[in-house]
Amino acid sequence: MITAASDTAIAVESMDNPDIARRAFRTMQLSRAVEDKLASLYRAGMIKGGVFLGKGQEALSTASSIFLRKGDIFGPCIRDQAGRLAFGDTVLDTLRTYFGSAQGPMRGRDGNIHRGRPRDGYYAMISHLGSMVAMVGGALYARRQRGETGVVGVTSIGDGGTSTGAFHEGVNFAAVEKLPLVVVVANNQYAYSTPNNRQFACADLLDRAAGYGIAGHKTDGTDPRACLETLNRAVQAARDGHGPQMVVATLLRLVGHGEHDDAGYVDAGLRKANVGRDCLDVGARQLLEDGLATTGELAAWASEAQAEVEAALDIAQREKGPDPESEDWHALSTERLVDGYFDAEEE
Ligand SMILES: Cc1ncc(C[n+]2csc(CCOP(=O)(O)OP(=O)(O)O)c2C)c(N)n1
Secondary structure (H helix, E strand, O other): OOOOHHHHOOOHHHHHOHHHHHHHHHHHHHHHHHHHHHHHHHHOOOOOOOOOOOOOOHHHHHHHHHOOOOOOEEEOOOOOHHHHHHHOOOHHHHHHHHOOOOOOOOOOOOOOOOOOEHHHOEOOOOOOOOHHHHHHHHHHHHHHHOOOOOOOEEEEEEOHHHHOHHHHHHHHHHHHHOOOEEEEEEEOOEEOOEEHHHOOOOOOOOHHHHHHOOEEEEEEOOOHHHHHHHHHHHHHHHHOOOOOEEEEEEOOOOOOOOOOOOOOOOOHHHHHOHHHOOHHHHHHHHHHHOOOOOHHHHHHHHHHHHHHHHHHHHHHHHOOOOOOOOOOOOOHHHOOEEOOEEOOOOO
16 A cells, blocks of 8 residues: 655745755655666666666756645656655565566556556556546546545656657646646757757757646756745646646656666766756755754765665565566456546445
8 A cells, every 4th residue: 555655745935944954855865766776676687677767867856746635646757766766666666667567556567667556556567658637637536526626736747758758648638628737848959869950949848838828837956945946836836726727847767768768868078067066966965954854864874774675685586576477467456446447446
């Protein structure tokens, strides 16, 4: 069962609450620890299939879901390991998915990032870029039709994904219906090897928000404090009935598109520029400057994250994959409805 961080989600005023910055940073550290481990397991040939990481995007991703509450919806994209953890996914379920464990949320059907627990509002990612906007928007529309209020949905997408027809249709629908949807655009400068200047012709992706008639927010994706402040505002505005909110963050992916890609096409100047900063370094500095953590605490948290990953790995590696003799192979979409929701847990 998901242990939703959202149960303890903090409302808009609470940016003054030091817990939010500390909790966000610890989530970023945990995400980095999981992903560093995944990268080394991949290099050791111990993971089947691709490994797609969000190194450098942890601040934005964490901020994307940390303000969500129980009953809200999170539809993550490729580089949202940190956001998944902030929404309540566990390190164990992450590793179970990569190792094909039948105990994992997708019961061994997915090998990396297409995992979720729909009943908890944690939607499994659809690979076709842009589709998640319609999926989360559609779910918000359905909840409105059921008379549910106060629900917010967040989904994220890369700069490349914003060029798809699905993105346009999804955002336009949300705008027309004034849905409480937050679309987080992680402009990490490249879509695989395609740079921004071959991706869009507007001066800034934020210009698109005006085109759709929705609110736009710009933030520095390398700055954890800025990401938290921006997402806090955007989620609250959506919750307060101000319709869709588009957040555009600038940052750089600090790894290849996947671990098979050496990212040799990334401009060396960008790596050295502000946009190429590691958000974990920035976050650590901010916590120290603000007196919210000591160097001892930062080191202890990093060790705890490491230990959590090792303990989960030990379990996930021993678990078995699905048994073809007993498996009924039903997909999430064909499972029983419980109270109108898909019941992923039900047999
Ligand atoms: C509609 C669609 N076209 C192409 C792909 C193949 N593809 C997967 S990820 C990717 C690059 C995505 O770039 P971006 O949206 O900028 O996100 P990033 O990988 O930079 O986080 C592509 C082209 C896809 N999944 N869906």
